[in-house]
Amino acid sequence: MNHDFSKLPEIFDRYSRNPESLIAVLQDIQQEYHYLPCEALQETAKNLSVPLSKVFSVSTFYNAFSLTPRGKKIIRICKGTACHIRGAYQLQHQFETMLGIKAGETSKDLKYTLEVVNCVGACAMAPVVIVDEKYHGSVDVSNVKRLIKRG
Amino acid sequence: MRIESVEQLRKLEKKYRGETESHPVRVHICYGPGCLANGAQEIGDRFRKVIKEKKLKNFKVEAIKETGCHGFCERGPLVVLEPEGTFYTKVKVKDVEAIVEKSLGKSEIIESLLYTNPADDKKIQRYKDIPFYAHQKRIALRNLGQIDQTSLHDYIAAGGYQGLAKALTAMNPNKVIKEVELSGIRGRGGGGFATGRKWATCAKIESDVRYVVCNGDEGDPGAFMDRAIMEGDPHTVLEGMIICAYAVGSTQGYVYVRDEYPLAVVHLQKAIEDAEAVGLIGENILGTGFSFHIAISRGAGAFVCGESSALMRSVAGEVGEPRAKYIRSVVKGLKDKPTVLNNVETFACIPVILSEGGKAFSKIGTPKSTGTKAFSLVGKIENTGLIEVPMGTTLREIIYNIGGGIKDGKPFKAVQTGGPSGGCLPESKLDLPVDFDTLTEAGSMMGSGGMIVMDDATCVVDVARYFLSFLVEESCGKCVPCREGLYQLHQSAVRICEGKGTDDDLEIMQHLSDMIVIGSLCGLGTSGPNPFLSTIRYFRDEYEAHIKEKKCPAGVCTALITYIITDRCTGCLACIPACATDAITGKKGQVHQLAQDKCDRCGACYAVCKYDAIEIH
Numbered sequence: 001m002n003h004d005f006s007k008l009p010e011i012f013d014r015y016s017r018n019p020e021s022l023i024a025v026l027q028d029i030q031q032e033y034h035y036l037p038c039e040a041l042q043e044t045a046k047n048l049s050v051p052l053s054k055v056f057s058v059s060t061f062y063n064a065f066s067l068t069p070r071g072k073k074i075i076r077i078c079k080g081t082a083c084h085i086r087g088a089y090q091l092q093h094q095f096e097t098m099l100g101i102k103a104g105e106t107s108k109d110l111k112y113t114l115e116v117v118n119c120v121g122a123c124a125m126a127p128v129v130i131v132d133e134k135y136h137g138s139v140d141v142s143n144v145k146r147l148i149k150r151g
Numbered sequence: 152m153r154i155e156s157v158e159q160l161r162k163l164e165k166k167y168r169g170e171t172e173s174h175p176v177r178v179h180i181c182y183g184p185g186c187l188a189n190g191a192q193e194i195g196d197r198f199r200k201v202i203k204e205k206k207l208k209n210f211k212v213e214a215i216k217e218t219g220c221h222g223f224c225e226r227g228p229l230v231v232l233e234p235e236g237t238f239y240t241k242v243k244v245k246d247v248e249a250i251v252e253k254s255l256g257k258s259e260i261i262e263s264l265l266y267t268n269p270a271d272d273k274k275i276q277r278y279k280d281i282p283f284y285a286h287q288k289r290i291a292l293r294n295l296g297q298i299d300q301t302s303l304h305d306y307i308a309a310g311g312y313q314g315l316a317k318a319l320t321a322m323n324p325n326k327v328i329k330e331v332e333l334s335g336i337r338g339r340g341g342g343g344f345a346t347g348r349k350w351a352t353c354a355k356i357e358s359d360v361r362y363v364v365c366n367g368d369e370g371d372p373g374a375f376m377d378r379a380i381m382e383g384d385p386h387t388v389l390e391g392m393i394i395c396a397y398a399v400g401s402t403q404g405y406v407y408v409r410d411e412y413p414l415a416v417v418h419l420q421k422a423i424e425d426a427e428a429v430g431l432i433g434e435n436i437l438g439t440g441f442s443f444h445i446a447i448s449r450g451a452g453a454f455v456c457g458e459s460s461a462l463m464r465s466v467a468g469e470v471g472e473p474r475a476k477y478i479r480s481v482v483k484g485l486k487d488k489p490t491v492l493n494n495v496e497t498f499a500c501i502p503v504i505l506s507e508g509g510k511a512f513s514k515i516g517t518p519k520s521t522g523t524k525a526f527s528l529v530g531k532i533e534n535t536g537l538i539e540v541p542m543g544t545t546l547r548e549i550i551y552n553i554g555g556g557i558k559d560g561k562p563f564k565a566v567q568t569g570g571p572s573g574g575c576l577p578e579s580k581l582d583l584p585v586d587f588d589t590l591t592e593a594g595s596m597m598g599s600g601g602m603i604v605m606d607d608a609t610c611v612v613d614v615a616r617y618f619l620s621f622l623v624e625e626s627c628g629k630c631v632p633c634r635e636g637l638y639q640l641h642q643s644a645v646r647i648c649e650g651k652g653t654d655d656d657l658e659i660m661q662h663l664s665d666m667i668v669i670g671s672l673c674g675l676g677t678s679g680p681n682p683f684l685s686t687i688r689y690f691r692d693e694y695e696a697h698i699k700e701k702k703c704p705a706g707v708c709t710a711l712i713t714y715i716i717t718d719r720c721t722g723c724l725a726c727i728p729a730c731a732t733d734a735i736t737g738k739k740g741q742v743h744q745l746a747q748d749k750c751d752r753c754g755a756c757y758a759v760c761k762y763d764a765i766e767i768h
Contacts, residue, residue, distance in 0.1 A: 019468060021468060023448075024468075027451060057470050058468070061453065061470045061471065062450075062452050065451060079372070079621075081372045081567065081570075081614075082373045084617050085605055086530070086531075087758075090753050090755070090758075093751070097731040117411060118621065119370075119371070119372035119373060119375075119411070120411050121184060121374070122184040125184075137188045137189065141754060141755035141758045141759075142729050142759040145728075
């Protein structure tokens with residue numbers, strides 16, 4: 001995939017190329033490209049003066065980072081306890097069946113990414129599904145089709 | 152404008168309070184996560200528009216406050232008219248015009264928006280009279296719902312930064328520590344370690360640099376107290392940190408906020424900038440010569456980073472793996488320097504301890520667990536929401552008096568506290584007082600404050616499996632007992648849920664649990680088997696039903712249940728498109744058929760059926 005990497009120096013400068021800012025730099029890169037492209041990781045290693053192996057280990061350790069491109073529409077199912085006992089498992093199953101992908105995967109046409117998150121702290125409205133940053137509360141399996149289509 | 156002295160801060164408090172009180176009515180719109188998702192933003196926008204159009208005389212737009220989580224999420228979106236406390240629930244955008252016209256224009260109450268007490272079907276006007284609020288006592292959450300969430304003006308008007316002013320001018324650092332020790336406060340993050348003692352240890356160690364870190368990595372699923380505080384009252388967290396910094400002699404602090412809380416980062420960032428602009432953070436605070444800086448450090452989605460040594464490595468840009476703590480982080484913490492790490496809620500209590508005195512705080516709660524504790528009351532409960540009660544309140548009081556009992560009047564089964572490290576307690580334990588030591592003795596723990604209520608349609612074996620799968624995912628993998636032990640525990644739990652479990656499984660699980668507790672490196676592992684240990688202790692019969700009878704009494708474990716369409720089916724066709732595997736067929740007006748070989752037991756038909764025609768067997 002071709003990306004415009006001209007924004008990277010600005011991100012590195014934002015944190016004075018400080019090695020301790022590695023996580024923050026990777027977060028900003030992910031914000032920009034929606035995932036962590038390989039070239040960007042190499043540039044990060046060079047500019048922050050940290051070994052590429054460390055950049056790789058940090059970007060695979062934390063759940064927030066993705067090393068593969070993500071879809072246009074990102075559907076996140078909250079799997080917190082409150083959501084779990086109010087049916088998040090059934091929701092996940094329904095999304096997986098309807099989208100034909102498993103949680104953590106992106107559809108081949110790069111339209112959808114399905115993710116599960118541990119708890120988004122909106123337990124009062126469980127179960128919660130977040131479609132492109134918009135929270136949907138008290139979701140049940142009959143809403144899944146609509147959420148996929150319109151979000 | 153810089154606030155150069157304590158006298159100036161006092162004058163400002165008076166002035167700002169006067170400004171707030173000059174509004175005859177203030178409209179407090181709850182912008183907590185629950186209300187926001189239900190349209191609070193649109194309601195706020197509508198209020199501003201309608202007020203502009205109607206040209207109300209005695210009402211200024213500044214009297215509209217976007218507050219933090221008011222607590223009663225179940226009834227949101229909430230709009231509260233202060234100072235009267237008139238409490239409008241489930242407000243919709245279309246109600247705004249009537250509220251402006253009647254309640255703001257003519258001081259009339261709109262009955263239909265008031266809360267109805269289920270006990271006697273009577274309407275209650277003021278929120279303080281509603282049982283949900285009447286049984287609470289708020290310290291850490293004192294400003295939530297009361298002030299505009301990011302306004303320094305409002306925080307100062309509510310007496311904010313007075314605790315800091317008192318500490319900086321009337322007390323030396325040692326006296327501040329003594330005051331915190333006197334309060335008896337213990338860490339609200341779950342550990343329950345005495346905060347005053349932690350500060351005293353840190354202050355005594357010889358070092359050129361010391362750090363103060365706030366743990367905002369609220370990773371326990373089912374908990375959102377810290378999120379609510381960071382978003383709804385960020386200044387109280389900062390004030391608590393500055394007081395701590397003065398007490399232990401630190402000049403640099405960090406707030407570690409988990410990745411899933413982007414709004415908390417925005418609000419804290421604004422609060423830090425506002426406080427810096429007036430000289431409450433930075434160099435020469437309040438003209439006293441004391442300096443302290445605060446930066447935000449964002450997490451990136453790792454539960455283990457709530458553990459102290461893992462968190463500190465994450466702040467330094469490393470992989471968040473814990474280390475063995477022969478030397479505690481208060482001695483050798485962030486960048487190997489002495490570090491005080493406290494939880495958001497702990498810091499939120501500190502300003503009150505300073506301004507009201509440690510003694511007053513110590514009188515609340517129980518002798519060994521002083522003060523109050525915030526809980527997120529969620530799950531199968533009538534009044535879902537955010538609450539704060541004195542320590543020592545019983546689980547029954549919380550669940551029935553405040554929570555209003557189990558949803559839809561169903562039977563209570565268990566209450567889960569303490570997150571993945573905690574446990575499930577049965578009905579027989581409901582009269583236990585909630586404090587650090589009692590819950591631990593009963594096999595659960597206080598934890599950070601998630602309280603998840605379960606009814607008879609919740610399978611505790613499935614809950615144990617759920618927590619174990621959570622912990623397997625989140626184990627950092629550094630030590631073998633946690634990485635491999637929890638994995639095997641989870642495998643056994645899965646087998647039992649699938650009806651393939653044997654008696655051996657339970658024995659192996661018990662044995663493995665003991666090993667994991669003894670051998671793991673950090674708290675994630677040592678408390679990891681708790682979800683299993685507490686459920687087997689109180690709900691052994693349910694495990695046995697899965698193993699011996701191959702039945703899931705709660706009707707949850709999909710391998711052990713079947714959905715059946717009964718003759719109550721009216722033939723409404725609703726379940727046919729809902730079924731993702733095309734297992735249901737039928738014609739309008741005729742009882743539908745469900746092909747068991749195609750059914751994957753997702754429960755979609757059960758959820759859409761309006762006639763209770765589908766049963767779980």
